[in-house]
Amino acid sequence: MAPLEDELKAALRRSEPSPDFTERVLARVAAAPVRRAPRVSQMWVRWVAAMAATLLLAAGGLEYRHYQGERAKSQVLLAVRIAGSKLNKAQKKVQMMTHRSIS
Amino acid sequence: MKAAGLLTACLLLAGAAGAQQLKWNFDKLAARASDSVDVSLEGPLLRLGTSFLSDTDKDQAKIKKLVGGLKGIYVRTFEFKKPGEYSQADVESFRAPLHGPEWQRIVGVHSNEEGETVEVYIRSEAKGIGGLAIIATEPKQLTLVNIVGPIDLDSLSELGGQFGIPEVEVDKKK
Numbered sequence: 001m002a003p004l005e006d007e008l009k010a011a012l013r014r015s016e017p018s019p020d021f022t023e024r025v026l027a028r029v030a031a032a033p034v035r036r037a038p039r040v041s042q043m044w045v046r047w048v049a050a051m052a053a054t055l056l057l058a059a060g061g062l063e064y065r066h067y068q069g070e071r072a073k074s075q076v077l078l079a080v081r082i083a084g085s086k087l088n089k090a091q092k093k094v095q096m097m098t099h100r101s102i103s
Numbered sequence: 104m105k106a107a108g109l110l111t112a113c114l115l116l117a118g119a120a121g122a123q124q125l126k127w128n129f130d131k132l133a134a135r136a137s138d139s140v141d142v143s144l145e146g147p148l149l150r151l152g153t154s155f156l157s158d159t160d161k162d163q164a165k166i167k168k169l170v171g172g173l174k175g176i177y178v179r180t181f182e183f184k185k186p187g188e189y190s191q192a193d194v195e196s197f198r199a200p201l202h203g204p205e206w207q208r209i210v211g212v213h214s215n216e217e218g219e220t221v222e223v224y225i226r227s228e229a230k231g232i233g234g235l236a237i238i239a240t241e242p243k244q245l246t247l248v249n250i251v252g253p254i255d256l257d258s259l260s261e262l263g264g265q266f267g268i269p270e271v272e273v274d275k276k277k
Contacts, residue, residue: 065151072144072152079142079178080166083248084263086239090221091260093212 123226123234123251124175125200132245135188136181145175145251165262173252186218186242197238197247198222206236218242225256232256 124145133139144152149170156167170176183189201208201224210223219241226234230253237248 068148069151069155072148073155074152075142075144076149076152076156076166076170076176077163078140079144079176079248080170080259080262082140082142082178082180082246083176083235083237083250084259084261086221086237086246086248086263087223087256087260088263089219089239090210090212090223090237092264093214093221094210097212 124177125236125249127179127197127200127247127249129179129181129247132181132189132193135183137184138182140178140180142176142178144177149173149176162262165258169255169258169262173250173254175249175251177249177251178247180244180246183243183245188243189245194238194240194245201236223256228253235259 153167153170157163158167181189200206205226206224207227208222208224210221212222213220220239222238224236224238225232226236232254234252235248235250235254235256237246239246239248
């Protein structure tokens with residue numbers, strides 16, 4: 001045990017820093033790059049990007065609504081065409097029969 | 104409390120509007136048909152489709168006026184590869200909901216030569232026609248139409264004659 005204790009004591013022995021230690025630390029701190037606040041131009045870029053994204057979403061939404069509207073319009077036209085043609089057929093038949101019975 | 108009352112009123116209104124739509128079951132026919140058309144428009148989608156119709160185009164403007172007050176349009180057309188793929192029992196199942204007192208058959212035409220029938224039913228309301236149902240059969244085609252809301256039959260028929268459907272000549276023999 002004694003050699004281990006000796007080794008530990010040697011390793012953990014208090015040692016004084018060199019005289020220029022404080023100066024070196026301060027110099028390092030001064031040389032480190034400073035994280036600056038974002039510049040005004042960077043803020044503009046972010047703002048424009050956010051606006052562009054919002055506009056794109058809005059345009060996409062409008063485009064989808066237009067697609068839905070055109071599709072619904074086609075369906076209305078198809079439904080009226082089918083319903084109207086059947087009704088027209090019945091009406092014409094009735095007219096034809098009425099005309100025949102009169103003549 | 105007010106919100107709950109409003110919600111209840113909305114549900115009641117929605118129920119009343121939905122109650123007018125005919126409950127037809129198309130499952131059997133859909134399984135046998137070779138082709139089919141399914142148009143089902145109601146509420147906001149019907150209003151959206153109507154709003155896309157042109158005011159300057161003569162026909163579209165007429166259709167816009169015609170469907171403007173409707174609550175729903177439901178059209179189903181089934182086409183079959185050969186005659187006899189649907190039965191009279193199938194057709195009768197579509198007639199059944201129209202036997203109620205609110206429905207009235209106004210036209211029923213049958214052509215033996217072409218094997219076609221067209222039956223037109225209207226739903227009478229205090230203010231006039233509140234709905235329309237058409238059952239049209241051909242040897243290889245069955246069409247069912249249900250329109251919910253006030254409809255002008257003359258305008259609808261007139262529009263039906265304008266979509267490339269040959270006008271049937273009235274017999275002028277004397």
